[in-house]
Amino acid sequence: MAGDQGGMEPADVLVVGGGPAGSVAAITLARAGRRVVLIDKARFPREKTCGDGLTAGALRLLDDLGFEPDSVPSWHPVDKVVLTSPSGSRRTFPLERPGLHAVVARRSELDHALLAMAADAGAEIHEGTALAEARQTDDRVIVRTDNGQELTGRYILGADGMWSPLRKTLGVAEPGYRGEWHAFRQYVSNVTGPGAHELHVVFDQRILPGYFWAFPLADGRANIGFGIQRGGKVEIQAMKQLWPTLLADPAVTEILGPDTEPEAPHRAWPIPARVGRVDLHVDRALFIGDAAAVTDPLTGEGIAQAMETGRWAAQAIITYGPDRPAAVSEQYQGAVEQNLVADHRLANLLSRAISTQFGAEWSIRLAGSSAWSRRNFARWLFEDYPRAILVTPRRWRRRVFDRPGGFASTPR
Ligand SMILES: Cc1cc2nc3c(=O)[nH]c(=O)nc-3n(C[C@H](O)[C@H](O)[C@H](O)COP(=O)(O)OP(=O)(O)OC[C@H]3O[C@@H](n4cnc5c(N)ncnc54)[C@H](O)[C@@H]3O)c2cc1C
Structure with a gap:
């Protein structure tokens, strides 16, 4: 080009x-x-x-x-988000069709x-x-x-x-x-746990305010990593030492399966x-x-x-x-x-509210307390509608809470 x-x-x-x-x-x-x-x-x-x-x-x-998903071989639609709270309890949040609400590519x-x-x-x-x-x-x-x-x-x-x-x-x-967040990411293969298909976010108390993620890709691979907010209790310099400890955590092994292989060294980058x-x-x-x-x-x-x-x-x-x-x-x-x-x-x-163990624990419990809150929390988290929609009436439109996701006419 x-x-x-x-x-x-x-x-x-x-x-x-x-x-x-x-x-x-x-x-x-x-x-x-x-x-x-x-x-x-x-x-x-x-x-x-x-x-x-x-x-x-x-x-x-x-x-x-007019983007063509077939131009991206790793394109992997996701229908479910699973959040793990600091105490280890899990809640599953659906991302219902029609249309795609989350894809890993x-x-x-x-x-x-x-x-x-x-x-x-x-x-x-x-x-x-x-x-x-x-x-x-x-x-x-x-x-x-x-x-x-x-x-x-x-x-x-x-x-x-x-x-x-x-x-x-x-x-x-x-x-x-130097940015508000700093994050590590690594590609892994041979994922045999639920992380091969589900999108997982773990609010591990050691990295609050921050989280660990495992996002599934095609072919048993996943993109995993963790991000922390600059100025929180974890120093940016300490992230490298923390990474193997997080990977060895039973919650992470359960998500990825026991035989996961790293594909290349991790990389780190700030987020503004x-x-x-x-x-x-x-x-x-x-x-x-x-x-x-x-x-x-x-x-x-x-x-x-x-x-x-x-x-x-x-x-x-x-x-x-x-x-x-x-x-x-x-x-x-x-x-x-x-x-x-x-x-x-x-x-x-909100990020201040979930920056403590107590705040993260209760936010996840509340979000997972009914079928309605589970559905809408997942959609809100994945930017189906704007974060502050409830307090900005000028953006209220018909069906704002009920729009199909992307590529609704070509579901895959
Ligand atoms: C670890 C991590 C995880 C993330 N996860 C997600 C996620 O899951 N979902 C999500 O939505 N966002 C995520 N983000 C944020 C997302 O990656 C960025 O917001 C996004 O890439 C911004 O796109 P951009 O086009 O602004 O910049 P970039 O994608 O950074 O592109 C900038 C381009 O500028 C070029 N460039 C730089 N300097 C020069 C120069 N001097 N001359 C010419 N070209 C130059 C670079 O080569 C690059 O191609 C994550 C960020 C990090 C760090």
Whole structure:
């Protein structure tokens, strides 16, 4: 997927980063006839440290884009979530069809497929090309890449992840910022326990506020890991020592089965979750996805938010065109505030509530206390509807609590 910017005219939009945020922005813009140049320092397929869990929100958005699940060999729909409380009691939560409310899909495959969709839509993709520096003038953005190219565009989208080099080069990065969460992930094979099919989350008291996950993939594999909140009782440096202890825990062995094999060493990566407290734009630059710190502070899920922010930024540029950067920024900022900020505030409150052993124990008991609460808790946890839906009546729509999941017309 190589390309050449070619010619002296600036592109309509430069996109830095080809993860879900950058690819969805590029797809949206290119389909609307805009000239898009996307650079990524990696060559695809590339690894991304992630739990690989797609929520209902992510699945609906992929469905809307015309994404083809068959392009991802590891695509694994899940119908059940099992939560283990700090005392070891388990509750099962159904994710009922129609449509898919949770899927596990390897990020190396998912991101590659999305980037291919951007190329098919007409975006020029430069893989193995890192942003080195960017500057802005009144009417354009000029980028220098690590391989000596100069690219110009009327706008630039920072979809370059947690450490956003674009944010740094434009002088809007917070010095010393290292994310709200830190998480480990490892792929394992030969999973013979219930974790081969069910999605498990364990609130182990040693890692509160945080959790262990086991997400099933195709072929008896699973994505397992744990995430902790920065500033909690577990130091980030202690995570490495804790990992073998957690893996040896009987609750984990019961989920995965006795003969699980690690596929490769674990990897660790931070998770930024502070939307509302970072700049979303500067002049002709808009930040999307992890570069805008939009992951959910309760769970660390960020793929849906990355794709949504990519789409909102693209729509703002399509609406106002090349000469109205202030209107573009305002529309984008408004979309993020209307759709994400209230959810993030509520998620922050809830994450405080489940940060203690007592809080986690009672939250899980309460959520599992009736068939109604089990069904709705699971759907709410997997972003079937916005976190703060009950306190934001402007978002109430008919059937908001009863919408089918993604790919409802092509169930698999
Ligand atoms: C361990 C872990 C588990 C997670 N589990 C889940 C989960 O199960 N479900 C979920 O929804 N979310 C999960 N998340 C969050 C999710 O991974 C992120 O929110 C999501 O990847 C954000 O997408 P993005 O497109 O913004 O950024 P990324 O996917 O990080 O993409 C950024 C891209 O920018 C490129 N880039 C970086 N620097 C440069 C440069 N200088 N020049 C050019 N390109 C550059 C990178 O190569 C990369 O391709 C998890 C995160 C972690 C760390």
